[in-house]
Amino acid sequence: MPDKNNPSPDQSEIRNVEKSDQEAGFEMMDNFERFHQKNDVFRRSWWDERIRSEKARLFYSTYRDPLKSWRQADGFTQKDYAFRNATWHVSDIFTEMKENEDRREGFSDAFTLYRDVAKEKILFDSPQAAADEIKNVAKRFGADIVGITCYDERWLYTQKFSDMSATERPNDIPEGLKFVIVTAQRMDYDLIRTVPSALSGAATGLGYSHDALVVLSVAQYLRNLGYNAVASMNDSSLAIPTAIQAGLGEYGRHGLLITKEFGPRVRLGKIFTDLPMALDKPIHFGVKEFCEICQGCTLGCPVKAIPNGAPSTQTHNQSNIKGIKKWTVDGEKCFGYWAAQNSDCSICIRVCPYNKDYSKWWYRVGRWLAGTRLRRWMLTLDIKLGYGRRMQPKLWWKGERETLAYFIRNFLSALKLFR
Numbered sequence: 001m002p003d004k005n006n007p008s009p010d011q012s013e014i015r016n017v018e019k020s021d022q023e024a025g026f027e028m029m030d031n032f033e034r035f036h037q038k039n040d041v042f043r044r045s046w047w048d049e050r051i052r053s054e055k056a057r058l059f060y061s062t063y064r065d066p067l068k069s070w071r072q073a074d075g076f077t078q079k080d081y082a083f084r085n086a087t088w089h090v091s092d093i094f095t096e097m098k099e100n101e102d103r104r105e106g107f108s109d110a111f112t113l114y115r116d117v118a119k120e121k122i123l124f125d126s127p128q129a130a131a132d133e134i135k136n137v138a139k140r141f142g143a144d145i146v147g148i149t150c151y152d153e154r155w156l157y158t159q160k161f162s163d164m165s166a167t168e169r170p171n172d173i174p175e176g177l178k179f180v181i182v183t184a185q186r187m188d189y190d191l192i193r194t195v196p197s198a199l200s201g202a203a204t205g206l207g208y209s210h211d212a213l214v215v216l217s218v219a220q221y222l223r224n225l226g227y228n229a230v231a232s233m234n235d236s237s238l239a240i241p242t243a244i245q246a247g248l249g250e251y252g253r254h255g256l257l258i259t260k261e262f263g264p265r266v267r268l269g270k271i272f273t274d275l276p277m278a279l280d281k282p283i284h285f286g287v288k289e290f291c292e293i294c295q296g297c298t299l300g301c302p303v304k305a306i307p308n309g310a311p312s313t314q315t316h317n318q319s320n321i322k323g324i325k326k327w328t329v330d331g332e333k334c335f336g337y338w339a340a341q342n343s344d345c346s347i348c349i350r351v352c353p354y355n356k357d358y359s360k361w362w363y364r365v366g367r368w369l370a371g372t373r374l375r376r377w378m379l380t381l382d383i384k385l386g387y388g389r390r391m392q393p394k395l396w397w398k399g400e401r402e403t404l405a406y407f408i409r410n411f412l413s414a415l416k417l418f419r
């Protein structure tokens, strides 16, 4: 464990990779290969003719420019796009700030931090004290969940890729940043209930705008304390395996992190730093076992991009990382759907039984039961209660939200169905 006298220990001193993979539930194969950012579907939609299309171009342009003719369909009107695009605006400002230097910060490149690292270092009494303080500070900045793990090169993109100039570039996370703070910001529950809709994309936009605030502020705080720190959103490395290692949650069949607090309904951010902190451990609360009996996301996905079998090493195309036994989603199919409907999609989040507001005690009881032998019964109950159904976007605009009355109404109608 790192301490004050040994502030920058070697990774091998603080982590046994095999043991840590076992704890995280990672099944790594000998043919594992790190991922090149150029191959993710978003990047490919700019350079790969198999993904690049007029529809894809239009999809991106709806985030900036008005449509030629507005649709009347509920959830896709001018007002829905106006709201969605406004939620992206703060994130967009940061992303576009350095476009003239061929940087899209937060997506292809880490954020620029404009103030230097303080010359004088503030020392903490112990790595645990440092971890506690940083978690507390991150929450003050708006993070909902925070975990700490050590730098793991396997999740770093081998190279970055610029959409604008179609060039590959070295991943430039500085040497010696051996700790990663992972933050999760909840996404709006009721907006997600309206998917498919352009309106639901506001949950994504708000997520990124909050993410930018959290990761930039935490990184600057660390720099003000005298430690180096890099703020990162979707750029630089893979968020999900890092978040699992940092104890934020478990991996689900839909290829997303499932947290205890908000299920899969979170956006992730990360901060690389050299401040030695106590590390968190992966957590388990029965997600894998539940996913084994549930197919909600597989059935709910409109383009059948989510597997229905057991975790495997099968990849769909070059947009999947190689050499890991896991549930793997077909990103080409997924993005094809986004381009076709002119907005992003979160149906796999909406339909997931873990997508609940766990500040309510009855959902916490349900989550606990879902981790026991009663999981099959819990799954049936979840379906009968009508969770995961779409809410009409126009009702969201009218102010309809999930309330206790809504829950009781569903519960009573479920009792009838059980008879």
Ligand code: B12
Pocket (backbone or CB within 6 Å): 026, 027, 035, 039, 040, 041, 042, 204, 233, 234, 235, 236, 237, 238, 239, 240, 241, 244, 251, 254, 255, 256, 257, 258, 263, 264, 265, 266, 267, 268, 269, 319, 320, 321, 322, 324, 326, 327, 328, 329, 330, 331, 332, 334, 335, 344, 345, 346, 348, 349
């Ligand atoms: C590119 C991308 C996409 C693309 C393309 C993916 C691809 N294959 O190219 C598409 C369009 C499919 C997409 C869709 C969505 N995305 Co996305 N996406 C990303 C992004 C920017 C990069 C991921 C990447 O490089 N994938 C390429 C390779 C590695 O994919 P893969 O082999 O299939 O691996 C996936 C998983 O298996 C997992 N993973 C990777 N390595 C390992 C290793 C182990 C051991 C394990 C267990 C898992 C794991 O992460 C990968 C996520 O794509 C990440 C942010 C980030 N930097 O991680 C967000 C991210 C994964 N997306 C996110 C979300 C929420 C979504 C959507 C719900 C859309 C939305 N409304 O926001 C959908 C869900 C689709 C789905 N069911 O997976 C969140 C996930 C949050 C969570 N709860 O886990 C992230 C982390 C963004 C964020 N800042 O929060 N996405």
Ligand code: SF4
Pocket (backbone or CB within 6 Å): 252, 253, 254, 255, 290, 291, 292, 294, 295, 296, 297, 298, 351, 352, 353, 354
């Ligand atoms: S919908 Fe069901 S199978 Fe899919 S991730 Fe959620 S719990 Fe697992």
Ligand code: SF4
Pocket (backbone or CB within 6 Å): 300, 301, 302, 303, 304, 305, 306, 329, 333, 334, 335, 337, 338, 345, 346, 347, 348, 349
């Ligand atoms: S985001 Fe939509 S299209 Fe993509 S995997 Fe999830 S449900 Fe399928």
